[in-house]
Amino acid sequence: MGEVQGGAGARGAAGGGAPGVGRIRAPGYPSALAGIHAVLGKHALAVPILHACLSAIMMYWVYRLAWLLAGQRYAYLAAAIQASSLGLKTVVIDEQREPGGQIYRAIETVSRDRPGDLDLLGEDYARGAPLAAKFRLAGCDYRCDITVWQVDPDGRVHGSDGKTTSSQKGRHVLVATGAMERPFPIPGWTLPGVMTVGGAQTLLKSSAVVPQGPTVIAGNGPLPVLVAAQLTAAGVEISAFVETTGMADYWRAIAALPRALRAFEYLGKGMAWRRRVRRAGTAFIGGAEGFEILGENQAEALRCRVGGQEKTFPAQTILLHCGVIPNTQITRQIGCRHDWDEQLRYWRPRVDDWGASSVDAIYVAGDSAGISDARVAEAAGHLAVLDIAHRAGRIALRERDDGARAWRQVIAHHLAVRPLLDRLYPPPAEITSPSGDETIVCRCEEVTVSDIRAAVALGCLGPSQLKSFTRCGMGPCQGRLCATTVGELMATLRGVSVSEIGYARVRPPIKPLTLGELASGARRDGDSSGLAKMQ
Numbered sequence: 001m002g003e004v005q006g007g008a009g010a011r012g013a014a015g016g017g018a019p020g021v022g023r024i025r026a027p028g029y030p031s032a033l034a035g036i037h038a039v040l041g042k043h044a045l046a047v048p049i050l051h052a053c054l055s056a057i058m059m060y061w062v063y064r065l066a067w068l069l070a071g072q073r074y075a076y077l078a079a080a081i082q083a084s085s086l087g088l089k090t091v092v093i094d095e096q097r098e099p100g101g102q103i104y105r106a107i108e109t110v111s112r113d114r115p116g117d118l119d120l121l122g123e124d125y126a127r128g129a130p131l132a133a134k135f136r137l138a139g140c141d142y143r144c145d146i147t148v149w150q151v152d153p154d155g156r157v158h159g160s161d162g163k164t165t166s167s168q169k170g171r172h173v174l175v176a177t178g179a180m181e182r183p184f185p186i187p188g189w190t191l192p193g194v195m196t197v198g199g200a201q202t203l204l205k206s207s208a209v210v211p212q213g214p215t216v217i218a219g220n221g222p223l224p225v226l227v228a229a230q231l232t233a234a235g236v237e238i239s240a241f242v243e244t245t246g247m248a249d250y251w252r253a254i255a256a257l258p259r260a261l262r263a264f265e266y267l268g269k270g271m272a273w274r275r276r277v278r279r280a281g282t283a284f285i286g287g288a289e290g291f292e293i294l295g296e297n298q299a300e301a302l303r304c305r306v307g308g309q310e311k312t313f314p315a316q317t318i319l320l321h322c323g324v325i326p327n328t329q330i331t332r333q334i335g336c337r338h339d340w341d342e343q344l345r346y347w348r349p350r351v352d353d354w355g356a357s358s359v360d361a362i363y364v365a366g367d368s369a370g371i372s373d374a375r376v377a378e379a380a381g382h383l384a385v386l387d388i389a390h391r392a393g394r395i396a397l398r399e400r401d402d403g404a405r406a407w408r409q410v411i412a413h414h415l416a417v418r419p420l421l422d423r424l425y426p427p428p429a430e431i432t433s434p435s436g437d438e439t440i441v442c443r444c445e446e447v448t449v450s451d452i453r454a455a456v457a458l459g460c461l462g463p464s465q466l467k468s469f470t471r472c473g474m475g476p477c478q479g480r481l482c483a484t485t486v487g488e489l490m491a492t493l494r495g496v497s498v499s500e501i502g503y504a505r506v507r508p509p510i511k512p513l514t515l516g517e518l519a520s521g522a523r524r525d526g527d528s529s530g531l532a533k534m535q
Contacts (some may be wrong), residue, residue: 065440076101076176077135079365080383084138085265086389090457091141091168093159099135102178102198103374104128105205110299114208121205122226124269150508151175151334160513164520172361172388173193175331176381179324179367182346183485184219185434185441185449188293189320193300197321203228204234209336213316214239216302218291220425221323222270228282229273238282240313241324244322246287256420263416285311289430293318321528322431324370329480332506334359340499344371345427346484347379347503354379360486365370365386375414379407391432432485441489444475449489456493463487463504473504476512 012099034209064186076092076275077099089495092099099106107128110117135142143159150158151173156166181196188194197217203209210231215238217224228238230270260267273337290305294312301314325346328338337350337358348370366377383404390400434441437450447470455469463486466472472486473479483504491498509518 023170046448069205073400076174076381077104078378079174079176079385081135081138082382083388084140086394088385088389088392088394089141090138091170092143093146093157093168094142094144094332095147097145099132099144100128102202104132105202107132111207117208119393121230125205131322140338141302142287147511147513148330148513149513151330151362153334153359153361153480156193158508160517162519165190165513165517166453170361171392172363174363174365174381174384174388175334175357175368176364176366176377177327177330177368178377178478179371180327181205182322182323182325182431183441184320184431185439185485186291186293186320186431187436187439188299189297190440190443191293192298193316194293194294194318194320196226197224197319198324200317200319201230204230210234210236211317211319213237214314215305215317216242216313216315217241217321218288218304218317219304219321219323219431220240220244220427221321222421222425223272223324224319225270225273225277227319229276232240232277232280232282236282238277239315240283240285240302241277242285242288242302242306242313244288244431245424249424249426252386253423256423260417263413266417289428289502291430322427324367324371324424325484326370327480328368329449329478330511331362331368332356332503333508333510334362336362336364339502340497342497342499343424344433345488345498346371353383354388355384371416372411372418376411379410379414382407434485441485442470442475442479444477445471445473445482447482451473452486453493460490462490462502464502466490467504478506479504480511 058419075229076094080090080092096105098106098108103124104127107125110121111126111129117131141491146159148157148159148163149165152158155170155173156167157170157173158165160166181198184196197219200211201223204227206289212389213232215236215239217228217240220243224241226240231238258533274284285306288304288306288311290303290310293299293302294303299315299318301312302318303310303312305311328349331349334357338347339350340347349357349364349368351357351364351369355369365380365384366372369380372380384398386395389395390397395403405472434449435449439449441447441449441452451470452466452472455466458469460466460469463473463483466486467474473482482522487498487501489505493500494501
């Protein structure tokens with residue numbers, strides 16, 4: 001298992017990219033969180049449990065399905081299996097090359113070609129192998145490596161294989177586009193050597209590629225602790241784990257601890273991850289703020305304030321993460337209604353208890369409907385399929401409700417830990433609404449905080465209008481990566497709520513599409529529409 005020279009990239013590995021990466025090597029790392037017991041006093045027993053929650057659930061990225069199941073995330077596996085068992089003709093459209101989504105990314109390849117890595121990636125990841133095998137046997141029409149660039153309100157899904165476009169009409173579409181990492185706009189975040197924690201995990205799963213040299217992880221959330229444990233087992237030197245979570249967050253989380261104990265297995269996992277990282281020697285630093293990445297042509301260090309003192313952490317690679325948010329580009333483009341969650345600081349599509357959206361043919365399940373957990377996403381997929389099957393006349397109302405009972409119990413159990421995590425990991429204001437003039441907000445068009453501030457001063461009222469002022473949100477990602485930050489920043493500058501600011505209108509194509517692909521107008525599966533109508 002030799003080293004790889006130079007850089008490496010992978011779909012989903014957002015950031016400047018790591019100048020030095022290597023193949024999986026051997027373990028290494030350490031850590032310590034000091035002072036907590038002294039502060040909590042008699043509450044010291046709660047400390048290890050609270051620490052566990054800092055890592056307890058990785059942010060699971062999801063799936064989509066329907067009578068037409070357009071999927072690129074995890075839970076479509078379970079949903080598609082059930083849909084087929086109920087006699088629904090199921091088409092799965094997946095952006096990846098094999099089933100699994102983010103949580104089980106490349107599970108078939110790893111199981112076949114790198115079985116030794118299953119222990120490194122953990123038992124939760126290994127669970128995907130039998131699920132993927134069962135999915136393969138379900139008889140679904142599985143179309144992989146397809147990029148969905150438009151979904152119509154009537155259930156027609158338009159996709160491209162990179163050469164030609166085609167479309168498929170479904171009576172219902174279950175959107176399961178999962179979650180995406182919240183933007184982390186700080187000075188220097190676009191330098192080479194900076195990437196997201198999720199991006200690093202993607203490289204580890206798909207290619208067994210890991211950072212070389214000193215690595216610093218910064219931000220908050222359970223995912224960084226899981227990835228730190230995985231990278232430690234792979235031999236990565238993580239010199240520091242710098243968290244925004246401070247004592248105020250711990251105290252706030254204590255009230256949610258009794259409910260979280262109902263799902264103690266998550267807390268146990270979190271404690272195990274932290275122990276692995278601490279034993280390797282990684283230093284844990286809490287209550288950090290004022291983040292800045294130093295370097296001219298590439299990242300050289302992370303600088304921040306801890307307890308009022310400035311600290312600098314040299315690093316060759318810096319991994320950032322501040323939670324995940326629903327990926328709502330498709331539901332926005334379709335025209336589904338969305339609501340702003342003031343506590344969690346993200347937009348989510350409005351759905352009922354079965355995942356039905358405000359658009360009759362469209363269902364939404366998993367993290368794309370609100371951040372939860374892989375098992376919750378799986379259960380939500382089952383609920384949506386049951387309702388779709390009932391509406392299609394395949395099962396009676398009582399059969400739908402009886403079938404849903406067990407899945408609702410699963411959801412209640414696995415959501416028990418969620419309030420504690422949400423209190424431990426609130427997104428800091430400096431991340432949601434950056435203030436540094438030269439901090440880049442829109443990476444595609446290199447629009448800075450000062451550009452947006454100037455536009456608001458000239459009378460710009462919202463994100464859609466901001467496109468005309470600055471081209472913010474008009475690059476290849478179509479605002480997917482910057483829209484949440486733009487809304488928060490404009491709300492701060494104007495002194496109004498984010499819900500009043502709104503969200504930029506999303507138009508197709510929601511993913512980059514060449515004129516050649518569009519002009520191909522491939523006819524497929526009875527589609528006679530030729531060129532898809534651009535809305």
